[in-house]
Amino acid sequence: MLFSSILFLLYFLPATLAIYYLVPRKNIEARNLVLLAASLLFYSWGEPVYIVLMIYSAFLNYYSALQIGRAQEKGRSGKGSMLFALFMNLLVLGFFKYFGFLMDTFNSLTGLHIHYTALSLPIGISFYTFQALSYIFDVYRKNVGPQKSFLRFTLYLSLFPQLIAGPIVKYRDVEEQLSVRSTDWIDFGEGTKRFIFGLGKKVLLANNFGALYAAIGALPDSDVSVVTYWIGIGAYTLQIYFDFSGYSDMAIGLGRMFGFEFSENFNYPYISDSITEFWRRWHISLSTWFREYVYIPLGGNRVTVPRHILNLLIVWSLTGLWHGASWNFVLWGTYYGVLLIIEKYVLHPYMEKWPGWVRHLYTLVIVMIGWTFFSITDFGAMKKYFAVMLGVSGHAFANMKTLYLLRTHGILLALGMCLSTPAPMKWFRERLEKEGHEWQGIVLLMLILILSIAYLVFGSYNPFLYFRF
């Protein structure tokens, strides 16, 4: 079930909220039970069989953490239980996500045709596995104690607002909220506002940018030009931002409606002045996960330069691979690893002297090239796309189709660029949340909600890019 679906918006969410708020505030266990039941129902909607896997994962990690805690009470480290949990979590993730990829790679390297069956990916498996691992590592490092209640732990792992597309919530950030949380009308209102903004970003912006990118990708060769393909990747750049950050906004908003405070996942990444800064602003929960549980344990930057370079390449290849079982994602991750190394060891002293707009342009071009690696899984098609973008394919620089696309989508693209900066939200807070002007803000939110629902009812293009991760 998607947040941006009629089923969720008109039936599932209102019903869950109604039942949740009917339970007295003091009875937190009963409220947890309502949320858990709703989360399991939400998860089982698409592929009911995978609910077994979710409950299995909850029990595996709940039990392993208890074992780590017991070992530590007896003065041991609990390493055996930690390694068992790590192995089993990676085995499950690897089997569903990377088995087909490894078999395809093996078959193409050896020339063999070993027959295998690719399984459908359980929704959100990458997100909830990483949440579970963060819990296991934190218990092992004694950052948190093991959760004694299976209900609370299963709720943490399966909580539907962040289940299928993050943010990757660390257990220590919500530990207290699982047993004590208050929700007042201000929280509920703030959560609703955040959810509606997220819905609008996803439905009104991301879907339209996605349709533009798909239309450009399907153009006959005679209509292709350099500028058209740059418009295409520009549309994808905006689509993936509004798609994923919109979904994160919806998750954060929903969490707030039920009394949970999730960390921010995006902080206007496209205003960055360097790639380093971009990755501090993009998918923050994933970057911090890799930083905390892979990069720092490998030694971080407190090692020799060659080792530091190796650490960065390992972390970024894994980041790429996390996004999908395909070589283009590994290439995309490694691309950023190499760029971050170049920025840190070569460009850094020079970049400080560059004018702000040059730094910004440099970052945007690098990011857009990165999205080309990301969006096209077939290497032949990727090569063709790059050849056109770089003007070495023999296609025209611009043509009538380019002008047509600019005329029909120019305003949408300009709006997307503007809305990917902090200025519109600043304006909203300063002007429409001021005392006496609240009604204007409410009208705007209602407008976004109605337009989004109308779009969902009448439109058919509603993909979700991060769903497959």
Add this chain to the structure above:
Amino acid sequence: MDKQLNRIPPVLVRLALILVLFLFLRGIYASASARDVDMADIRSAMLQNTDIGKMKECNNRKLMQFMGINYENYDSYLYYKSKESLGVDEVLVVKVRSAADLDGLKDSAENRVQSQEKAFDGYGTNQMKLLANAVIETKGNYLFYCVAENPGKYEEVFRHAVQ
């Protein structure tokens, strides 16, 4: 639960966890797998056991025109479509060379259903009913897509042919 679990030796719990996972993965894999069957055999099973013969077999060009699928990218296929211009009945089975191609094919089938629904929305009550019951599934290296009066029958024959 915490205290009850504490009474069971950890080795036993871990073995049980491994066993349960193994059985679950084996079950999932077996139910999703398919034999490597020639498309001619699937066609013959369909012709014998379903009403597919009443439809018209479509060629490579029609496969591209209606489904947006380029036959060159796949191992083999069968595609039958209603003979009537306003009929929405169609059956498609595609065998892929790489399982990674199945997601794209699934998208093509979903897009086909959506575009048909758009075309018949508002006047084709019967067509809309058939489209609402469309079956799209993957099994092993095959995609199966069917819109028909009784799609379950076609699905059963397909499953039996590749099981």
